[in-house]
Amino acid sequence: MPKILITRRERFAASHRLARADWSDARNLEVFGKCSNPNGHGHNYELWVTVKGEQDLGTSFVTDLSRLSRLINERVIQHLDHKNIDVDVPFMRGKLSSTENLAVAIWHELEAPIKALGCALHGVKVQETENNSVEYHGE
Amino acid sequence: MPKILITRRERFAASHRLARADWSDARNLEVFGKCSNPNGHGHNYELWVTVKGEQDLGTSFVTDLSRLSRLINERVIQHLDHKNIDVDVPFMRGKLSSTENLAVAIWHELEAPIKALGCALHGVKVQETENNSVEYHGE
Amino acid sequence: MPKILITRRERFAASHRLARADWSDARNLEVFGKCSNPNGHGHNYELWVTVKGEQDLGTSFVTDLSRLSRLINERVIQHLDHKNIDVDVPFMRGKLSSTENLAVAIWHELEAPIKALGCALHGVKVQETENNSVEYHGE
Amino acid sequence: MPKILITRRERFAASHRLARADWSDARNLEVFGKCSNPNGHGHNYELWVTVKGEQDLGTSFVTDLSRLSRLINERVIQHLDHKNIDVDVPFMRGKLSSTENLAVAIWHELEAPIKALGCALHGVKVQETENNSVEYHGE
Amino acid sequence: MPKILITRRERFAASHRLARADWSDARNLEVFGKCSNPNGHGHNYELWVTVKGEQDLGTSFVTDLSRLSRLINERVIQHLDHKNIDVDVPFMRGKLSSTENLAVAIWHELEAPIKALGCALHGVKVQETENNSVEYHGE
């Protein structure tokens, strides 16, 4: 059976600030620059979730995309969209809200439920701006 | 002499929250929905500034685009980029951070200095998400 | 009070075929080319609805964008999305499914209910492919 | 010799409907939702074909892109563009017109002729909407 | 009869250099900056041609888009695509290859033949980079 990748894009608008509580404001500013401005900023994040699997004999789908979309919304988007990543998001608690940490945390939120759909999470890509993005493949 | 429009795109990443201080949290939430979530959210805003004028006989330019870009950055972008619109931005003080108010405020920041370049501000367009945008033409 | 334009993008995926019932297949093919292929084809249409008005003193909005989106979905998108424009769409009955006719018909579906929101429909833009689009301003 | 990937994008506008002939309309609707609406719908599909190979010593090309484009058009695009995938497309006969099946079928149409150009087909990506896409790498 | 706007996008890849023959290299560099670098540079230009008119009673088209595309290609694109604007393009001879001059010159190439199609040229927009564009409406 062929192994196929399917990708679903979702979006969320969120605010955040890069700053370690155990560093001074001066050090945070030196290391994180404008991303550490005291009152935060925000982004329209784009998220691509890629799933790998074989086709279902009945539907020819790797997985039903509307079900996949619903799952991503329940596990990830509803916690992030129109939220402050540093304050509101359970799976980001205690972590710097860097795009790296977001991508890894989203991977861990999705890995098990996507397995339960009968396929495998292949990649999570988070784009913070049109120039910057991060991908995680579970390695 | 032909009248020509030139448009410069700039971008800023900012956080904000829609909420009136003279309304209860409940009323803010009822009217503004998720845009009123207590800890704010954010966007990658895109800004298009359109200028109208005649061509300079020497350069054939309506206006020098790098000068126009510098002006937009000094007057607008540096105040908004990686900032919290509700707290950090002088020209938004005391105003709801709606896209409508942003577009009108940016118009007023740019109108005079663009006139000083020898041309006329024609339009300000602010895009908040890929689905929503606001334009103001000074009417 | 300033007059401001706000634009909402919506999307629909639909099939259609350009062919007049009162023309022969040969003539349809000669005039409409591949757009007249007998079994139809389809597009991911993009629709931009632009509304003009003054700001509400309470919200600073020209109109609430989620209400505008709901209105466009009820009046237009639900009739077109995942449909055959030539067969399924009440407001396109008896008309060629050209992008021109779509834009004008969508204008007529939206003009009155947008007036009822307290603002004015300013423009309807329908993009059929990345290279082709049509705009109607009610002239 | 370095191994390089080159990618060519092509586009096609097509209609289709997801429905199994051996299922009732009710079951098709339950499983495929709006994609099973009786009169079909359509998309502007985007296709990215990625080829892998070494550079030609004379031209420095992995393969001539205008030749690759011609090949993709002859083998794939001319059969799909402005067509009904369920009725008109030889290589989709008897298959559900899911994006998964499209990507695999296009792979099989292109694998041999691209080998004949002296390089290897590396991936076929089909995007159905701005939110959904499928990739096949011949695994 | 309603007045409708239709827009066709075309593209061309061209090289150019901003420099006046009657100015020294030093002055050109001072005024035009990196756009005056001695060996030139280039862009993927995008061109949107907007035409205004009433619908044909037979086809419902303002004008046939494939005919409009052919006209734009014959009059404009074939002279610019994969060319050096400063050397190769008849309608740019003796002019600085600024985006302003390009937009006005393209307007003059297209105005009469579009009138001959039975509609009116409404606007020419030339985008030089994702951040810079110029529009001319014949004023």
Add this chain to the structure above:
Amino acid sequence: MPKILITRRERFAASHRLARADWSDARNLEVFGKCSNPNGHGHNYELWVTVKGEQDLGTSFVTDLSRLSRLINERVIQHLDHKNIDVDVPFMRGKLSSTENLAVAIWHELEAPIKALGCALHGVKVQETENNSVEYHGE
């Protein structure tokens, strides 16, 4: 420690011509077509540089993106932007200015300095037009 990919996009506008000095103009034209037009042409190139590594324990970054951007600008973009690739670019000297050669040359410019940042260059993607791109992964 998880292995993460981060990607930075940069852009450059450059001119070039495909032509071998040891071939006649006629042969160059036959092989390279319009890309060999005598006075050259140009593109808005887009460059994606992908870096792979583990997260820094202090910042959670794979590498600081503004530092990565500065490095790409110093080593690559400043040599290519608003330049003629065939004449002005040290690392393209003596090579055909094909997208394949560009991608491989950019890889070699970036491999060592990115290693010095403590991570590994994973991929270089160069997009010449919206339809054509080349990727190199150092194989």
